[in-house]
Amino acid sequence: MSMIEEGRKHDELRKAMDELYDRIEIPDSTESWKRVQVMLIKRKRRRRWIRRLGYAAAIFACSLILSLGLNMNTQGVYSFAGLFKNVRDSVVEIFHERSEATNAPDAALTPPPDDGQPGTNNGFMISEVSLEEALEQAPFIRVPSSPPDQWSFRRVRMFQTTDTEVGRVFLEYSGPNGEMISIEQRLITGESDGLKTEMPLDSGEYKDVNINGNTGILLRPTSGSLHLEWLTEDRVLIHLFANIPEEDLIAFARSM
Amino acid sequence: MKEWYFFLPQFDELNQEVQQLVYRSYYTFVYKDIYFLVKDHLITEDLIQESFFKILSAVHKHEVSRILPWIKQVVRNQTVDYLRKIHKDRHLTYLDNVNNMMSVLETATGTAEVEHHVENKIRDELLHDMIARMKPEYRLVLMLYYIEGMTIQEVAEQVRLSKPAVSQKLKRARQKLLEQFQRKWDVHD
Numbered sequence: 001m002s003m004i005e006e007g008r009k010h011d012e013l014r015k016a017m018d019e020l021y022d023r024i025e026i027p028d029s030t031e032s033w034k035r036v037q038v039m040l041i042k043r044k045r046r047r048r049w050i051r052r053l054g055y056a057a058a059i060f061a062c063s064l065i066l067s068l069g070l071n072m073n074t075q076g077v078y079s080f081a082g083l084f085k086n087v088r089d090s091v092v093e094i095f096h097e098r099s100e101a102t103n104a105p106d107a108a109l110t111p112p113p114d115d116g117q118p119g120t121n122n123g124f125m126i127s128e129v130s131l132e133e134a135l136e137q138a139p140f141i142r143v144p145s146s147p148p149d150q151w152s153f154r155r156v157r158m159f160q161t162t163d164t165e166v167g168r169v170f171l172e173y174s175g176p177n178g179e180m181i182s183i184e185q186r187l188i189t190g191e192s193d194g195l196k197t198e199m200p201l202d203s204g205e206y207k208d209v210n211i212n213g214n215t216g217i218l219l220r221p222t223s224g225s226l227h228l229e230w231l232t233e234d235r236v237l238i239h240l241f242a243n244i245p246e247e248d249l250i251a252f253a254r255s256m
Numbered sequence: 257m258k259e260w261y262f263f264l265p266q267f268d269e270l271n272q273e274v275q276q277l278v279y280r281s282y283y284t285f286v287y288k289d290i291y292f293l294v295k296d297h298l299i300t301e302d303l304i305q306e307s308f309f310k311i312l313s314a315v316h317k318h319e320v321s322r323i324l325p326w327i328k329q330v331v332r333n334q335t336v337d338y339l340r341k342i343h344k345d346r347h348l349t350y351l352d353n354v355n356n357m358m359s360v361l362e363t364a365t366g367t368a369e370v371e372h373h374v375e376n377k378i379r380d381e382l383l384h385d386m387i388a389r390m391k392p393e394y395r396l397v398l399m400l401y402y403i404e405g406m407t408i409q410e411v412a413e414q415v416r417l418s419k420p421a422v423s424q425k426l427k428r429a430r431q432k433l434l435e436q437f438q439r440k441w442d443v444h445d
Binding site: 009010013014016017018019020021023024026027029031032033035036037039040043044 | 275279309380384403
């Protein structure tokens with residue numbers, strides 16, 4: 001085949017293919033559109049479901065992380081705060097120290113005995129002493145240097161487990177309108193069974209506060225007195241109960 | 257509808273009338289390319305729909321000014337993938353048709369009364385069948401070169417092959433078509 005002949009046939013081929021392409025008839029697309037419409041609706045539903053699943057997965061992941069963070073032994077999670085917290089059955093447990101038996105049911109925050117119980121109480125010797133006597137018998141206690149204006153020292157009560165060992169010391173200050181600040185101090189010796197405070201999650205707020213370099217916890221119940229507690233570096237666990245402004249209570253604590 | 261492709265990125269937010277207009281324009285834009293390669297209306301429609309959803313899901317990644325060439329490429333790739341899957345079956349199916357068409361062609365071209373447009377129609381059918389017998393890559397190369405008028409270099413870029421490889425495929429495809437057409441031209445001449 002000569003070059004001219006080959007060229008002619010290629011031109012013929014090109015022309016034939018062009019014509020073939022041009023003569024392709026494009027049918028009406030209505031039926032095709034109807035099918036696409038159905039597919040679009042399905043696609044929309046599918047995307048909506050995927051989006052919902054995405055939200056659900058995100059919520060699940062967040063819940064899982066929170067749950068893991070709150071339920072694991074929490075040193076890693078809360079070590080920045082210095083206190084260990086655990087949420088169980090809608091109750092937050094705040095540990096000043098970790099122990100092997102952190103699930104022990106007895107809380108460190110045992111309420112003080114009633115005022116009208118002189119003598120012994122469950123093995124404790126209760127006595128009301130002067131501040132000087134208290135400092136002598138229980139040198140670990142701390143006395144605030146700056147009680148709020150117009151507040152005055154009221155009394156000290158000591159709870160002894162034996163003749164020589166002082167378990168707890170209660171100091172009380174009274175305000176001009178009959179308010180009271182109660183300070184409980186306890187020297188922790190040996191291994192503790194997990195010094196903790198409990199607070200129902202829905203009964204108020206809690207936050208970490210710094211008391212002279214120690215991390216304390218301030219509990220603000222929806223009703224009732226503020227409660228501030230911290231463990232000192234020499235292992236004195238101090239609780240303050242008062243119905244005064246938060247700033248005043250913290251300032252009071254920092255003066256101890 | 258002019259510049260219908262501008263609406264593709266927001267397709268889901270359009271009302272149904274506008275959606276339909278956009279789809280009809282897209283349908284017209286790609287129909288011939290697909291039909292040319294598959295020679296079957298139902299398959300063409302299926303491929304148009306499938307590629308439409310592919311395009312909708314990825315259109316946001318492309319500049320509007322370059323959307324049309326990209327759409328053509330998506331459609332061609334989709335079609336060639338389909339053809340690769342069914343190539344063997346189609347080859348066997350069309351072999352008989354081509355032989356039948358050849359005999360019709362010989363008869364037709366040998367009769368003086370046959371109208372010219374009938375002859376052209378038969379020639380188109382024959383040509384289309386012969387193209388349909390080829391491997392998908394050959395069909396695509398032929399279409400890009402002859403129909404789209406691309407250079408060898410442009411075809412090579414489209415099908416992601418080297419320039420010599422495209423030349424070779426084009427040469428073989430042309431050779432096959434010419435061999436078949438030789439008989440028609442011989443008879444015609």
